[in-house]
Amino acid sequence: MKRRINSLFTKSILCTICTATILCGSFSYEGSISAVSAATTDIRVSDEEALITNLKAANTRLSEGISSGMINDSMYKDVKASLLGFNVKLEDMAYGDFVSFDSLTEELKTTTNLLNTQIDEILAGYNGYDKFIIPLERDFCMEEFQRFQISVRALSKKGPSSTLNTSSVIMPSSSNKVGRITVRYGRHTYSSMNQVEYDAVMKIVEEAIKDRGTEPFAGKYQAYFFRYLDGDRKTNYEKRGVDYIGLHVAEGSIGELVEAGVPRETIIKAKIAGDVALLLIRGSVDPRNGKPNSAYDTLIDRQGDCDSDAQTILAVFDALGFNTAIIGSPNHADAIIEIDGKWWDFTSDSFLRVDMTQALKRKDIYIHTRPTNGLPIK
Structure with missing residues (x-):
């Protein structure tokens, strides 16, 4: 994540950070x-x-x-x-x-x-x-x-x-309520305005997870993900060859997880969650007005930007048992997921390590949505 954190939150996408986590x-x-x-x-x-x-x-x-x-x-x-x-x-x-x-x-x-x-x-x-x-x-x-x-x-x-x-x-709170919304995971509402929106979001997420199934990897590069986990690398093959390309795709997606020593089954579970999140986000249109800020906006209204997409990612990873949060800056928001005790950014099918100790020292970066487990980010 070192290569990413330097440019994190410098995107020119127009978006409005809208806090989602509340306590009653x-x-x-x-x-x-x-x-x-x-x-x-x-x-x-x-x-x-x-x-x-x-x-x-x-x-x-x-x-x-x-x-x-x-x-x-x-x-x-x-x-x-x-x-x-x-x-x-x-x-x-x-x-x-x-x-x-x-x-x-x-x-x-x-x-x-x-x-x-x-x-x-x-x-x-x-x-x-x-x-x-x-x-x-x-x-x-x-x-x-x-x-x-x-x-x-x-x-x-x-x-x-x-x-x-x-x-x-x-x-x-005496019950798992945030405002007037009964929530399932931590204090995360995914910026839903009411119970109807929240329930609609979770129904879509649950159905998408069910449809995705438990097959470890999907798509035409499925075999290369297994080969990458088993130690095969693109450098063993001629550039631009089929094997080189397949292993390059796998490396770009889960390479840093493998390097960090994350257990095989945890990597597979994270990849499944990522597949579902990307599938749900795909097709939403950025209106370029900064208004989309909830998972409902992305999933039902089909309008999305960094805020609403991050909330959608949280909903999926929360539903699969991960600890999640959102970090923000004046012009961007990013979902982060705790995997094997470390924090990772998930963007465009890539898991990239985030050094939160260094990130939060920057004055322009703050915790937008607190972790699912309610504990401080370390």
């Missing part, structure tokens, strides 16, 4: 969080105070909106953005590097109270888009708060001085 349920924040560092600098404290100030301003705006009965989605977006600022800082630091946890504690309690405030009565007076998007953004805030709690817990394990209280964190 109430949560609470209790106690003081502290991590002491003897090497604190004024610059670091100033930076942390700026983050706290931003969160306080976002909390104030949301509080005023709720009190007046005049809320909008941007109020929750501001809170989410403030929490994201803390998460970015927390996820890439050693124990003790963040020194302002005590100052943050009270503001987090305010955030907790605001996100737990019921807004159904306010929303009763709203119609259309606002009635849908406001609770959705509230759920996104809850997810970002959960990410914060996970980051703090991980940080607290790096040193003995923490007085972190984790007895009360975000509570998991």
Whole structure:
């Protein structure tokens, strides 16, 4: 994937990143969080105070909106953005590097109270888009708060001085629901707008998997995939010959999986999933307006771009038991699949290794849709 990650997300395809993963349920924040560092600098404290100030301003705006009965989605977006600022800082630091946890504690309690405030009565007076998007953004805030709690817990394990209280964190949903949608795999909705869309997507995916069957490889190059797994290589043959071409195709598809030592049966299973995903994506038309963002758009409306195609890939690989996620940038989205403990990009029938540690250090790359298993990407 090294050759790909340098150009990842630089495609000129016009697309709009639309977050798909949300978390429902109430949560609470209790106690003081502290991590002491003897090497604190004024610059670091100033930076942390700026983050706290931003969160306080976002909390104030949301509080005023709720009190007046005049809320909008941007109020929750501001809170989410403030929490994201803390998460970015927390996820890439050693124990003790963040020194302002005590100052943050009270503001987090305010955030907790605001996100737990019921807004159904306010929303009763709203119609259309606002009635849908406001609770959705509230759920996104809850997810970002959960990410914060996970980051703090991980940080607290790096040193003995923490007085972190984790007895009360975000509570998991009582059922596998994301918003009003009952989902099957993790928190993945594949950007479906409602249960009808989600069910339609999963029905198509399941039928396609059934139709594909369990035959290890398909198509005219089937035999060459087996030969590649058995150690045969194109370099054993004359260029442009039938054997050379067949093994070249196999190498381009599963070569990096084989090089990485992924078990034979896992490679076969991943290839089956890839075959189904490509079959379902094939035939959709990119309207070049950035609107397609769900698997439903690709599978039913037959309009697709990087967002909707990535969601379709997730639906297929999820259904076959893989752990999946989407990474995004300002102008692109890519599905990634965890195979044998490592992350892989799947594009145009090729599995390419992704070094997520390096990828997420880039400021223009972020986790668009969290992994199926809910754990942080490493």
